[in-house]
Amino acid sequence: MLELKNISYTVQDENTGRRQDILKDLDLTFADKSINVITGPNGSGKSTLIKLIMGFEKPTAGKVLFNGEDVTMLGVTERARRGFTIAFQQPVRFKGITVKNLLELASGKRMDRDDMCDCLSAVGLCARNYIDRAVDGTLSGGELKRIELAMAVAKGGELFLLDEPEAGIDLWSFEDLVKIFDRLRDKTVIIVSHQQRILETADKIFLFDRDKVSAAERGEDMFALLTRRPALCRRNVKENCYG
Amino acid sequence: MDKTDSELLETIADLHGIPEGSFNIRKNGKLMARNSTADIEIVPKKDKDGIDIIVKPGVVNKSVHIPVLLTVGDFKETVYNDFFIGEGADVTIIAGCGIHNDACGDAEHDGVHTFHLAKNAKVRYIERHYAAGDGTGKKSFDPVTNIYCEENASFTMESTQLGGVTSTVRKTYALLGKKAQLLVKEKILTDNEESAVTDFKVELKGEHSRADIVSRSVAKGRSVQNFGSDLVGLSECFGHVECDGILLGGARIISTPKIDAVSPEASLVHEAAVGKIAGEQLLKLMSLGLTEQEAENAVIKGFLN
Numbered sequence: 001m002l003e004l005k006n007i008s009y010t011v012q013d014e015n016t017g018r019r020q021d022i023l024k025d026l027d028l029t030f031a032d033k034s035i036n037v038i039t040g041p042n043g044s045g046k047s048t049l050i051k052l053i054m055g056f057e058k059p060t061a062g063k064v065l066f067n068g069e070d071v072t073m074l075g076v077t078e079r080a081r082r083g084f085t086i087a088f089q090q091p092v093r094f095k096g097i098t099v100k101n102l103l104e105l106a107s108g109k110r111m112d113r114d115d116m117c118d119c120l121s122a123v124g125l126c127a128r129n130y131i132d133r134a135v136d137g138t139l140s141g142g143e144l145k146r147i148e149l150a151m152a153v154a155k156g157g158e159l160f161l162l163d164e165p166e167a168g169i170d171l172w173s174f175e176d177l178v179k180i181f182d183r184l185r186d187k188t189v190i191i192v193s194h195q196q197r198i199l200e201t202a203d204k205i206f207l208f209d210r211d212k213v214s215a216a217e218r219g220e221d222m223f224a225l226l227t228r229r230p231a232l233c234r235r236n237v238k239e240n241c242y243g
Numbered sequence: 244m245d246k247t248d249s250e251l252l253e254t255i256a257d258l259h260g261i262p263e264g265s266f267n268i269r270k271n272g273k274l275m276a277r278n279s280t281a282d283i284e285i286v287p288k289k290d291k292d293g294i295d296i297i298v299k300p301g302v303v304n305k306s307v308h309i310p311v312l313l314t315v316g317d318f319k320e321t322v323y324n325d326f327f328i329g330e331g332a333d334v335t336i337i338a339g340c341g342i343h344n345d346a347c348g349d350a351e352h353d354g355v356h357t358f359h360l361a362k363n364a365k366v367r368y369i370e371r372h373y374a375a376g377d378g379t380g381k382k383s384f385d386p387v388t389n390i391y392c393e394e395n396a397s398f399t400m401e402s403t404q405l406g407g408v409t410s411t412v413r414k415t416y417a418l419l420g421k422k423a424q425l426l427v428k429e430k431i432l433t434d435n436e437e438s439a440v441t442d443f444k445v446e447l448k449g450e451h452s453r454a455d456i457v458s459r460s461v462a463k464g465r466s467v468q469n470f471g472s473d474l475v476g477l478s479e480c481f482g483h484v485e486c487d488g489i490l491l492g493g494a495r496i497i498s499t500p501k502i503d504a505v506s507p508e509a510s511l512v513h514e515a516a517v518g519k520i521a522g523e524q525l526l527k528l529m530s531l532g533l534t535e536q537e538a539e540n541a542v543i544k545g546f547l548n
Contacts, residue, residue, distance in 0.1 A: 054530060056526060075529075076526060076529040076530055077529045077532060077533065077534050077535070080529065080530050080531060080532040081532050084530075085530075086530050088523075088527065092521070092523045092524050092526075092527040094524060094542065094545055094546075095459075095487065095545065095546050096459070096545035096546045096547065096548040097541070097542070097545030097546075097548075098545075101541075101545060102531075105528060105531050105533065105541060106531045108531075108532060134545075151531070155531055155532070
């Protein structure tokens with residue numbers, strides 16, 4: 001179980017010097033064996049929350065507890081070794097490092113073709129065509145995204161953080177993507193997404209707004225939660241257009 | 244052959260003892276072993292230090308090893324090796340040099356290699372430079388490689404220097420005839436106070452000739468690398484130079500491109516990128532459970548792979 005207690009994250013504007021709260025006094029709990037989807041407008045702090053959970057950034061206030069242990073001050077490596085696994089929104093490219101290299105680094109062991117085939121076929125890729133390819137600009141955005149997810153599968157873990165896993169993946173492959181979530185149903189999964197098909201897989205949806213987080217569980221009318229707040233869209237437009 | 248010799252040979256030429264086929268092994272300025280075959284003849288020069296390697300026309304799928312070992316200090320040599328590759332031949336040439344210098348005097352090997360590729364000939368040239376030893380003496384290589392490709396000939400050069408070399412100045416010149424091709428893959432790692440200078444000059448003389456030079460380098464410590472390339476397009480041709488460098492510590496990499504489209508039909512491209520390892524690369528690997536140091540090593544290993 002992952003618990004976030006009174007989490008705040010504040011940044012300082014480099015130009016104006018003004019302090020801005022990205023997240024403020026956030027209290028959230030993500031249960032074991034649950035798929036949680038975080039959704040909400042741009043700039044509402046969803047990706048920041050993922051970074052705080054993984055340890056890329058430290059909260060300016062509050063605590064992160066994992067299975068009762070305070071991990072707030074632990075670094076990325078320590079969290080990864082405790083079972084935190086992340087798939088980036090924007091996959092990273094590496095000159096010279098192959099898909100096989102990355103899968104082996106992720107799994108922490110040598111992998112044979114069957115092992116790699118298991119991870120890659122889960123994301124709709126054929127191992128034979130990919131294992132020796134470099135994870136660089138020669139791969140398309142969709143291929144990189146799938147390999148990013150395959151790495152998460154290869155690594156395994158207890159807590160999965162998937163930041164917009166559908167980005168760059170064609171609509172025709174959505175069902176394959178949803179199958180990956182099914183494979184992780186015995187873990188704690190936190191997905192940032194805006195896609196209805198992914199929202200439908202959730203046990204719990206968290207709607208991020210700047211001043212509030214609302215949550216709805218399976219069985220409740222999740223979409224009512226979203227449609228109840230049409231002001232979100234209008235406010236976004238207003239802020240972007242008129243500052 | 245002692246233990247040091249065996250280790251150097253394995254590092255620079257993947258050899259576990261004396262190879263089969265044609266070879267010439269040189270140690271501390273003297274011949275250690277040589278073998279000519281009917282296909283590839285090795286003839287010592289009479290006027291200066293060095294050998295002629297003559298590959299008969301049509302010889303394919305053969306290789307020749309010409310490693311050089313230096314295991315003493317206070318030693319400097321310049322060796323002239325000329326390669327004559329017959330029409331339609333297709334061979335691999337492995338020409339590594341290893342220095343093990345435990346002395347306080349300097350050890351330096353300068354190989355001047357000149358390749359003459361006849362029509363339709365194909366060469367894969369593997370050159371590995373490596374140095375070790377605890378002495379304060381310098382360990383230096385100043386290789387010169389000249390490549391002359393006739394029509395439709397193809398020369399691939401895989402040049403690797405992965406540590407221990409105090410200083411190196413590497414000069415490569417190529418003249419490409421009609422439809423001739425040059426492919427260079429260079430990998431250099433420097434550390435501490437080491438310096439490496441690489442200088443390529445390629446003249447794309449023949450129509451539809453093609454050159455592709457890819458240099459990947461990692462500079463650590465306070466080492467300095469200086470990469471220079473000069474592509475001259477004299478006809479309808481394609482030339483591409485790519486210099487990628489990773490900087491660590493207080494190291495420095497200087498990349499100087501020059502492309503000269505003498506012919507308006509020439510197409511020449513230069514790309515260069517030098518900088519630290521991207522923070523996101525380290526974070527991604529750390530999120531797989533690697534420490535920062537392990538992540539850095541993995542990025543460098545892949546980059547120089």
